[in-house]
Amino acid sequence: MKVMPEAQKETATASVSQRPLKPTLEGDFVLDHHLFLESGRTLCNPTLHYAVYGRLNAARDNAVLICHALTGSALVHSWWPEIFAPGAVLSLEHDFVICINLLGSCYGSTGPGSVDPETGQVYGPDFPLISIRDNVRAQSQLLDSLGIRRLRLVLGGSLGGMQALEWAIYDPDRVERAAIIAVAPLEAMGLALNHLQRQAIQNDPDWQGGRYLPQSPPRRGLSLARQIGMLSYKSSELFADRFSRNPNRNGEDPYAHDDEGGGLVGGRFDIAGYLDHQGQRFIDRFDANSYLAILRTMDTWDPLASGAAPAEVFGRIRAKLNFVGISSDWLFPEASVRSFAEIIRSAGVSVDYREMVSDHGHDAFLAEQAELVRLLQ
Amino acid sequence: MKVMPEAQKETATASVSQRPLKPTLEGDFVLDHHLFLESGRTLCNPTLHYAVYGRLNAARDNAVLICHALTGSALVHSWWPEIFAPGAVLSLEHDFVICINLLGSCYGSTGPGSVDPETGQVYGPDFPLISIRDNVRAQSQLLDSLGIRRLRLVLGGSLGGMQALEWAIYDPDRVERAAIIAVAPLEAMGLALNHLQRQAIQNDPDWQGGRYLPQSPPRRGLSLARQIGMLSYKSSELFADRFSRNPNRNGEDPYAHDDEGGGLVGGRFDIAGYLDHQGQRFIDRFDANSYLAILRTMDTWDPLASGAAPAEVFGRIRAKLNFVGISSDWLFPEASVRSFAEIIRSAGVSVDYREMVSDHGHDAFLAEQAELVRLLQ
Numbered sequence: 101m102k103v104m105p106e107a108q109k110e111t112a113t114a115s116v117s118q119r120p121l122k123p124t125l126e127g128d129f130v131l132d133h134h135l136f137l138e139s140g141r142t143l144c145n146p147t148l149h150y151a152v153y154g155r156l157n158a159a160r161d162n163a164v165l166i167c168h169a170l171t172g173s174a175l176v177h178s179w180w181p182e183i184f185a186p187g188a189v190l191s192l193e194h195d196f197v198i199c200i201n202l203l204g205s206c207y208g209s210t211g212p213g214s215v216d217p218e219t220g221q222v223y224g225p226d227f228p229l230i231s232i233r234d235n236v237r238a239q240s241q242l243l244d245s246l247g248i249r250r251l252r253l254v255l256g257g258s259l260g261g262m263q264a265l266e267w268a269i270y271d272p273d274r275v276e277r278a279a280i281i282a283v284a285p286l287e288a289m290g291l292a293l294n295h296l297q298r299q300a301i302q303n304d305p306d307w308q309g310g311r312y313l314p315q316s317p318p319r320r321g322l323s324l325a326r327q328i329g330m331l332s333y334k335s336s337e338l339f340a341d342r343f344s345r346n347p348n349r350n351g352e353d354p355y356a357h358d359d360e361g362g363g364l365v366g367g368r369f370d371i372a373g374y375l376d377h378q379g380q381r382f383i384d385r386f387d388a389n390s391y392l393a394i395l396r397t398m399d400t401w402d403p404l405a406s407g408a409a410p411a412e413v414f415g416r417i418r419a420k421l422n423f424v425g426i427s428s429d430w431l432f433p434e435a436s437v438r439s440f441a442e443i444i445r446s447a448g449v450s451v452d453y454r455e456m457v458s459d460h461g462h463d464a465f466l467a468e469q470a471e472l473v474r475l476l477q
Numbered sequence: 478m479k480v481m482p483e484a485q486k487e488t489a490t491a492s493v494s495q496r497p498l499k500p501t502l503e504g505d506f507v508l509d510h511h512l513f514l515e516s517g518r519t520l521c522n523p524t525l526h527y528a529v530y531g532r533l534n535a536a537r538d539n540a541v542l543i544c545h546a547l548t549g550s551a552l553v554h555s556w557w558p559e560i561f562a563p564g565a566v567l568s569l570e571h572d573f574v575i576c577i578n579l580l581g582s583c584y585g586s587t588g589p590g591s592v593d594p595e596t597g598q599v600y601g602p603d604f605p606l607i608s609i610r611d612n613v614r615a616q617s618q619l620l621d622s623l624g625i626r627r628l629r630l631v632l633g634g635s636l637g638g639m640q641a642l643e644w645a646i647y648d649p650d651r652v653e654r655a656a657i658i659a660v661a662p663l664e665a666m667g668l669a670l671n672h673l674q675r676q677a678i679q680n681d682p683d684w685q686g687g688r689y690l691p692q693s694p695p696r697r698g699l700s701l702a703r704q705i706g707m708l709s710y711k712s713s714e715l716f717a718d719r720f721s722r723n724p725n726r727n728g729e730d731p732y733a734h735d736d737e738g739g740g741l742v743g744g745r746f747d748i749a750g751y752l753d754h755q756g757q758r759f760i761d762r763f764d765a766n767s768y769l770a771i772l773r774t775m776d777t778w779d780p781l782a783s784g785a786a787p788a789e790v791f792g793r794i795r796a797k798l799n800f801v802g803i804s805s806d807w808l809f810p811e812a813s814v815r816s817f818a819e820i821i822r823s824a825g826v827s828v829d830y831r832e833m834v835s836d837h838g839h840d841a842f843l844a845e846q847a848e849l850v851r852l853l854q
Contacts (some may be wrong), residue, residue, distance in 0.1 A: 102827060106815075137732040138732075139732070139733065139740075140637065140734065141734050141740070156693060192761075200484070214740060223740075224739075225739030225740065225741050226740060227739075227740045227741060228734050228740040229733075229734050229740050229743060259584065269823060274586065277531070285722065286722070287713065287716070287717045287721075287722070288713070288716035288717050288719070288720040288721060288722070288746075288747075288748040289708070289713040289716045289717070289748075290750060291720075291722065291746045291749065292704075292708055292716060292746050292748045292749065293708070294747070295704075295745070295748065295749035295752060296701065296704055296705055296708070296752070298742060299697075299701050299704070300677065300680075302742065303677075303680065303681060303697045303698065303701060304680060305682050309739070310739055310741055310742075319679065320676075320680045324673065324676050324680060327672075327673055327676070328673055328705065331666070331669055331670070331673070334644060336664065336665070336666040336810060339664070339665035339666045339669060340664045340665050340666070342665070343665040343668075344664075345662065345663070345664070345665070345668065345782075354776065354777060355515075355516070355606075355777050355782070356516065356606075357516040357517065357518050357605050357606050362601075362602030362603060362604075362686070362687050363516075363518070363600075363603060363604045363605040363606050363770070363773075364589060364602050364680065364687055364766055364770055364773065364775055365603060365687075365767035365769065365773075366606060366777075368667045368672070369665075369672070369776070370665075371665040371666075371668050371669045371672065372668065372669065372672035374671060375672060375673070389741055392741035392742065393740070393741055396740075396741065396742075396743055399731060399746070400731060400732050400743075402722060405722075405732070430713060430807075433713060436554060
């Protein structure tokens with residue numbers, strides 16, 4: 101960890117407290133043509149919603165691209181604030197930070213809830229499969245339009261890390277450094293978890309084959325999907341520590357015969373109350389079809405899927421790569437991230453691998469930002 | 478491992494091959510009074526369905542009780558055949574083996590699908606919460622009726638292990654030895670997994686609040702519940718090894734835009750095809766309300782829930798206990814089983830703890846029976 105002189109630290113803290121974090125600009129970029137997708141389909145004039153922080157310098161080489169995870173948004177200050185901490189990975193004095201909402205999302209970029217300009221209808225279940233590479237190609241056009249020549253750093257965790265690595269492969273001359281956190285191509289257990297979440301939504305009769313109305317979305321299915329996801333983002337240790345076998349904090353009794361719920365469904369344990377609450381919060385902020393769309397983006401990312409040799413796929417990378425695996429992560433197990441990083445290093449790429457020791461599971465990159473920032477320095 | 482003389486081994490093998498494994502008797506025992514339950518409710522004249530193998534000796538002290546797990550049945554030879562292997566834990570020459578179907582199940586004992594003699598109606602969601610202790614008390618009356626004085630051994634894995642330990646606590650003078658495999662009171666992650674499975678069933682509109690007709694059960698919900706359960710019975714390592722990122726073996730393409738499924742739901746990976754198949758097989762053999770009932774039996778088992786000291790609860794045990802924890806088990810983590818065994822040992826009980834090293838996860842006690850048998854010897 102770099103030690104900052106006390107005086108400098110005070111100034112930095114003061115400067116942050118004076119300027120509450122918010123984007124310099126939040127905007128939409130519309131591609132003026134079709135985006136050809138890896139699946140063979142196209143998207144007509146898709147929109148990318150993005151946010152920027154700080155200012156691009158005259159040399160146009162101070163840009164940092166932050167890539168968000170599954171259900172994140174372009175507003176990186178709201179979900180990854182400590183990445184901006186003075187003396188951390190970024191400096192709003194010197195860097196120009198950009199974050200772009202994923203295609204498929206419901207936070208401003210074109211997704212299943214958008215109108216297809218070619219049909220005048222909402223995409224719904226006809227929204228095509230969007231790959232990580234498709235996102236990177238679209239993002240590249242947005243960076244061009246902003247005049248960004250070089251990316252000093254691309255970083256992201258989980259699905260964000262998939263984008264960061266894909267950037268380093270796609271445009272080797274543009275990326276100086278990429279930080280890839282808690283990610284590797286999904287293994288069978290991760291694919292299984294996504295399969296269950298998908299079914300939870302599809303099983304909800306309100307899903308209507310994806311043609312639900314905005315006012316009657318598949319709430320219960322999306323809530324259950326989120327709860328399945330939550331298990332994979334956290335760890336047994338964390339849950340045991342936080343919830344133990346305590347009854348739900350609202351006073352329900354898991355040991356009683358519950359007349360209202362019937363004998364088969366009783367009072368909840370605290371962990372169940374917590375999960376229900378997380379599910380409830382999620383359905384207020386996310387769209388079921390967007391969730392399905394991005395699950396597929398996640399499932400299908402595997403740079404080696406074509407069967408090409410690692411040297412061929414990764415050998416073109418010029419960026420320095422920083423990989424971080426999380427000790428208690430079982431969605432993207434530490435060993436899996438480590439061996440993926442090793443494969444890329446064997447292709448002749450400069451790879452630094454670090455393990456983040458945490459009980460927080462996959463979520464540690466969001467839950468323990470200070471420690472992550474320390475590892476990235 | 479006890480080495481058996483070759484001659485004896487041959488005789489034993491021959492004797493088993495001559496006699497295909499089947500119960501000496503499969504029967505129903507009806508309690509002739511109300512069973513008072515820990516929840517304060519009662520069950521009127523409940524039935525216990527059971528199977529026995531071998532014969533009770535004149536001293537009535539050669540009985541072995543095998544307790545089944547969540548969705549097992551009294552027909553232990555069908556799901557745990559290797560436990561009968563010659564030279565293993567049991568001998569059909571010398572032992573009288575009994576296995577009793579859990580209350581709440583759909584395999585012959587009284588459950589939610591049974592008719593309540595007091596109302597003439599199917600219990601459905603009014604079926605009461607049955608604890609492990611309730612099961613043991615009912616089983617005790619069946620053993621009395623069969624004239625069984627002593628239990629040379631009680632053994633079981635998972636929910637079966639809960640019963641085995643509860644037997645040693647409930648009737649210390651009757652139990653000589655108890656083998657308790659891959660179990661401890663559920664921790665928060667296990668409670669969470671059960672909570673999700675419960676929701677998967679409840680979310681299915683065909684569940685009808687538990688009042689579905691036998692011909693229209695909540696198939697999709699029960700299938701999803703089983704698939705969530707399957708994840709917790711297996712391990713990431715096993716899945717990675719068996720399924721990797723392969724496309725489903727029927728030829729589906731996870732990378733294609735699928736016109737039939739819509740762009741949001743594409744071709745499946747092999748792990749997804751496997752899970753769907755497991756879900757499908759399960760709905761053909763199990764009942765959704767029974768599943769809910771036994772999940773609660775599992776959730777609510779915690780011998781220390783009353784707050785009593787371990788010495789008070791476990792100090793009365795006279796049986797020798799054999800605990801086995803499974804290295805890759807994340808439903809009942811090895812560390813959790815180990816520390817639970819340690820608590821009981823600290824109460825002055827004779828406890829032997831062994832770790833079963835396996836990639837099979839919780840299921841190892843069914844998937845690697847030969848190794849389990851070796852550990853129990």
